[in-house]
Amino acid sequence: MNLVRWRHVDKSVFLWTLVAMVLLALVVNPLLRLLWASVHDPATGGVTLAHYVTAYGRWRYVEALVNSLVLGLAVGAVCIVFGVPMAWAVSRTDMPGKGLVWASVLGTFILPSYLAAVAWILLAGPNAGWLNRGYVWLTGAAAGPFNIYSMTGLVLVIAASSFPYMFVFTRSALDLISSEMEDAATTLGAGVLRTTLRVTLPLTLPAVLAAFIVEFLEAIALFGAPALIALPGRFQVMTTMLWQFFEFPPRVEVAAAYAMPLVAITVLLFWLQQRIIARKGYVALTGKGGERRLLRLGRWRWPLLAYCLLIASISFFLPMVVVLQAAFAKAWGRGLSLDNVTLRNLRFVVVDQPITRAATVHTFVYGAVAAALALGLALAIAYIVRRRLVPLGRALSYVAMAPFVIPGIVLAIGFYAAYTSPPLVLYGTAWILILAFTTRFLPIAYANSDAALRSLNPELEDAVRILGGSRVLALRRVVGPLLKRGLAGAFILVFIPATRELSAAIFLYTTGTQVLSVLLFDKSDEGNFEYLSAIGLILVVVTVALVLAGFRVVGRDFMLRRTSA
Amino acid sequence: MSKLALAGVTCRFGSVTAVENLALALAPGEFVSLLGPSGCGKTTTLRMIAGFLNPTAGTISMDGEVISSPSGSLPPEKRNMSMIFQSYAIWPNMTVAENVAFGLEVRRRPRSEIRARVDAILGVVRLAALRDRYPAELSGGQQQRVALARAIVVQPSVLLLDEPLSNLDANLREEMRYEIRRLHDEFHITTVYVTHDQAEAMVTSDRIAVMNQGHIEQADDPRALYARPRTRFVAGFIGRTNLLEGEVRGSEVVFDHFAIALAAFARPDALRGRVAFSLRPQSIHLLRSRPPAADGVCTFAGHVAQRAYLGEHWDYLVRPEESALQLRVTARPHEVFEVNERVWLELNPAQLAPLE
Numbered sequence: 040m041n042l043v044r045w046r047h048v049d050k051s052v053f054l055w056t057l058v059a060m061v062l063l064a065l066v067v068n069p070l071l072r073l074l075w076a077s078v079h080d081p082a083t084g085g086v087t088l089a090h091y092v093t094a095y096g097r098w099r100y101v102e103a104l105v106n107s108l109v110l111g112l113a114v115g116a117v118c119i120v121f122g123v124p125m126a127w128a129v130s131r132t133d134m135p136g137k138g139l140v141w142a143s144v145l146g147t148f149i150l151p152s153y154l155a156a157v158a159w160i161l162l163a164g165p166n167a168g169w170l171n172r173g174y175v176w177l178t179g180a181a182a183g184p185f186n187i188y189s190m191t192g193l194v195l196v197i198a199a200s201s202f203p204y205m206f207v208f209t210r211s212a213l214d215l216i217s218s219e220m221e222d223a224a225t226t227l228g229a230g231v232l233r234t235t236l237r238v239t240l241p242l243t244l245p246a247v248l249a250a251f252i253v254e255f256l257e258a259i260a261l262f263g264a265p266a267l268i269a270l271p272g273r274f275q276v277m278t279t280m281l282w283q284f285f286e287f288p289p290r291v292e293v294a295a296a297y298a299m300p301l302v303a304i305t306v307l308l309f310w311l312q313q314r315i316i317a318r319k320g321y322v323a324l325t326g327k328g329g330e331r332r333l334l335r336l337g338r339w340r341w342p343l344l345a346y347c348l349l350i351a352s353i354s355f356f357l358p359m360v361v362v363l364q365a366a367f368a369k370a371w372g373r374g375l376s377l378d379n380v381t382l383r384n385l386r387f388v389v390v391d392q393p394i395t396r397a398a399t400v401h402t403f404v405y406g407a408v409a410a411a412l413a414l415g416l417a418l419a420i421a422y423i424v425r426r427r428l429v430p431l432g433r434a435l436s437y438v439a440m441a442p443f444v445i446p447g448i449v450l451a452i453g454f455y456a457a458y459t460s461p462p463l464v465l466y467g468t469a470w471i472l473i474l475a476f477t478t479r480f481l482p483i484a485y486a487n488s489d490a491a492l493r494s495l496n497p498e499l500e501d502a503v504r505i506l507g508g509s510r511v512l513a514l515r516r517v518v519g520p521l522l523k524r525g526l527a528g529a530f531i532l533v534f535i536p537a538t539r540e541l542s543a544a545i546f547l548y549t550t551g552t553q554v555l556s557v558l559l560f561d562k563s564d565e566g567n568f569e570y571l572s573a574i575g576l577i578l579v580v581v582t583v584a585l586v587l588a589g590f591r592v593v594g595r596d597f598m599l600r601r602t603s604a
Numbered sequence: 605m606s607k608l609a610l611a612g613v614t615c616r617f618g619s620v621t622a623v624e625n626l627a628l629a630l631a632p633g634e635f636v637s638l639l640g641p642s643g644c645g646k647t648t649t650l651r652m653i654a655g656f657l658n659p660t661a662g663t664i665s666m667d668g669e670v671i672s673s674p675s676g677s678l679p680p681e682k683r684n685m686s687m688i689f690q691s692y693a694i695w696p697n698m699t700v701a702e703n704v705a706f707g708l709e710v711r712r713r714p715r716s717e718i719r720a721r722v723d724a725i726l727g728v729v730r731l732a733a734l735r736d737r738y739p740a741e742l743s744g745g746q747q748q749r750v751a752l753a754r755a756i757v758v759q760p761s762v763l764l765l766d767e768p769l770s771n772l773d774a775n776l777r778e779e780m781r782y783e784i785r786r787l788h789d790e791f792h793i794t795t796v797y798v799t800h801d802q803a804e805a806m807v808t809s810d811r812i813a814v815m816n817q818g819h820i821e822q823a824d825d826p827r828a829l830y831a832r833p834r835t836r837f838v839a840g841f842i843g844r845t846n847l848l849e850g851e852v853r854g855s856e857v858v859f860d861h862f863a864i865a866l867a868a869f870a871r872p873d874a875l876r877g878r879v880a881f882s883l884r885p886q887s888i889h890l891l892r893s894r895p896p897a898a899d900g901v902c903t904f905a906g907h908v909a910q911r912a913y914l915g916e917h918w919d920y921l922v923r924p925e926e927s928a929l930q931l932r933v934t935a936r937p938h939e940v941f942e943v944n945e946r947v948w949l950e951l952n953p954a955q956l957a958p959l960e
Binding site: 496501502504505506508509516520 | 654655679681684685687689693695696706710711754764
């Protein structure tokens with residue numbers, strides 16, 4: 040009897056090492072360097088808290104932090120007002136026009152928040168904004184009442200562009216509540232209103248809370264909209280403050296120290312959110328739906344529809360209309376008339392101007408490369424973890440999901456801290472942008488790859504192997520073909536945010552590596568809103584094309600999958 | 605020489621021992637079932653035989669050659685086995701014919717041979733007409749047949765089946781039991797079959813190894829297993845039974861308020877001290893009046909405590925007089941007794957199977 044010693048040299052160990060090293064470079068190193076930069080004293084080489092003192096030593100800096108918190112809370116609250124009634128109307132009632140409302144929510148998803156900010160500057164800018172001019176025209180007053188360059192304006196813009204999270208979270212919770220729950224209250228003598236307020240809505244509370252946290256974190260991590268609105272409005276939030284620390288000469292160490300509370304808040308709140316979602320107390324949200332009937336609203340259908348359309352207009356229809364008008368206008372202020380229509384702006388952006396032409400190419404090339412890298416990496420990790428090829432695989436998955444809780448702007452500072460000095464200098468090349476995008480959206484790619492793999496019974500691969508095929512053959516003949524569709528969807532889900540990414544790009548681009556979002560932001564100084572709108576329109580059109588392609592390839596629900604991360 | 609031999613096979617996951625010190629040998633062409641409740645380690649054992657899992661201790665050998673040991677195992681793809689999975693694991697991206705041809709392609713058989721063998725096996729499992737269908741277009745039973753064809757067509761040295769019928773509905777399950785046995789009678793492939801369904805194991809197997817908590821309680825042919833269970837677990841797991849506990853006193857075995865002469869047992873000398881027996885419900889006969897004494901038969905009185913009519917037979921629960929015991933008795937449909945009626949129980953002590 041000869042013992043079988045020649046156990047295949049296990050190639051998965053090499054793969055594990057490779058993946059671990061890439062993750063180390065993409066996630067761990069930037070974050071550690073960020074942390075190190077915040078406490079490192081370059082003069083003595085020792086540890087110091089001086090940067091924290093500088094970062095929080097002035098009221099102006101602390102005020103920006105306070106503003107961010109106020110902004111986050113206010114956005115979360117407004118999102119409840121916007122999103123919850125809409126979700127209830129679409130999920131539980133016989134309100135007409137649900138398709139239109141749903142389309143506007145999807146549209147809002149597609150509109151980048153900085154483009155929404157541009158649109159709202161056109162709508163509610165002091166004096167020249169459409170709404171102000173309309174008000175003056177109607178009332179004969181000297182000036183309109185709206186001023187977008189204010190905290191209120193910023194809250195509304197961000198809430199209007201990010202409330203879809205609230206809508207989706209609440210709606211999925213409502214979709215799971217069976218009518219029997221409501222019937223139980225009705226049989227005890229409660230009316231429709233009381234049932235809704237005491238039973239239906241409280242059952243969605245965990246979902247609403249979880250969404251509130253998402254909205255809060257989204258609002259405090261955003262860079263584009265605050266920079267476009269807060270800076271002209273002469274107030275600061277944390278992200279704009281961080282950007283100012285990067286004005287020449289960049290003070291990375293102060294920025295790093297200043298960013299730490301942002302990281303801490305984010306990690307804490309995500310942890311809290313997971314706790315809320317994981318709580319099993321609300322049985323109705325875990326089981327399957329049971330029978331569901333739509334609530335008959337009678338004549339109350341129309342006021343509810345009007346409310347939903349109002350929100351849809353604020354968040355999607357009005358911004359889209361003004362962006363379209365401006366993108367095709369010689370001068371946006373001259374309004375809608377044929378002699379004001381031109382293709383010059385689009386031509387200028389796509390064809391004429393070398394910088395914008397290059398930026399258009401960069402945007403889509405970087406996005407595609409980043410999406411491909413993120414997907415390849417995510418798939419490798421998910422496969423290793425799911426198939427338990429190596430011990431400690433779980434650790435890889437945690438690292439892969441970590442960027443989910445790191446605001447893009449913080450990640451960018453980490454990348455800057457890690458890759459502007461030897462041994463690895465990436466700053467100034469396209470790679471720092473591509474890798475930052477890869478890292479930022481790695482969690483989306485990972486959640487999708489993992490879900491796709493989870494849907495695949497491992498026995499399909501076992502069957503290949505027991506019939507004499509290798510693991511590689513199993514991947515090539517079975518896993519690959521079966522995951523194709525799911526991965527196409529995941530690619531699109533990474534590609535879309537990567538093409539519009541601003542808060543990391545703004546810290547990492549250099550002349551020659553601009554992308555459209557950065558260009559749009561840069562041009563906002565010049566007040567040339569026709570170009571801004573044209574750039575924004577290109578992004579939106581490409582995104583819509585991709586989403587439609589995604590619907591075709593993967594099915595209608597694919598946009599929603601990322602929220603299940 | 606055994607085709608497949610497991611010696612001292614143990615498998616631990618952390619602190620949990622899934623399989624412990626398991627020994628089993630299969631003769632060439634033998635069909636052996638691993639039967640047991642869920643969590644007994646039967647699937648773990650099968651996956652070790654397949655090479656998907658490494659044993660923590662012990663060895664598995666095929667044709668006298670060690671293929672699995674703690675220090676290293678031949679990977680599944682080098683074992684020339686095939687396996688039928690609980691989920692069937694039919695590849696949904698390939699047609700029926702492509703699924704079946706896969707193993708032959710991997711073995712680099714010439715195209716003409718592949719075609720001929722695929723056609724032949726599809727004929728055997730009665731799927732010739734569906735060769736170009738995709739799995740999603742097949743019923744559960746048809747998918748099952750594809751899995752069978754795919755596993756058999758490569759002429760494996762060992763065939764492994766992991767609860768292959770558990771996803772089928774009851775009628776189909778019964779049909780497929782006979783189908784699996786038919787295919788075995790046709791191809792004589794050495795087979796290990798994992799199931800928790802005793803009827804499945806009894807229809808298909810030459811030998812059944814009953815597993816419990818990671819070890820084999822008893823491995824025997826189906827009839828011996830039923831008639832002579834050796835442990836309480838086997839007695840209870842295979843069919844329904846009455847568990848009788850008693851004590852040898854002098855020339856008698858004394859039970860709860862009745863006794864049986866020691867001499868009436870099959871192997872009286874093996875009995876001493878406290879003893880336990882399994883007695884099948886159909887080994888007891890109920891009578892209205894006391895039967896004449898006969899050799900090798902023992903009678904005692906009791907009362908019917910409960911009864912149920914099940915169409916094919918009666919189920920009675922009978923309490924021997926003054927005893928706390930309740931014996932299950934199966935009687936033919938015309939043997940009708942009322943609840944509380946006084947009856948005589950008659951049994952042949954040779955049918956009492958002593959338990960360890």
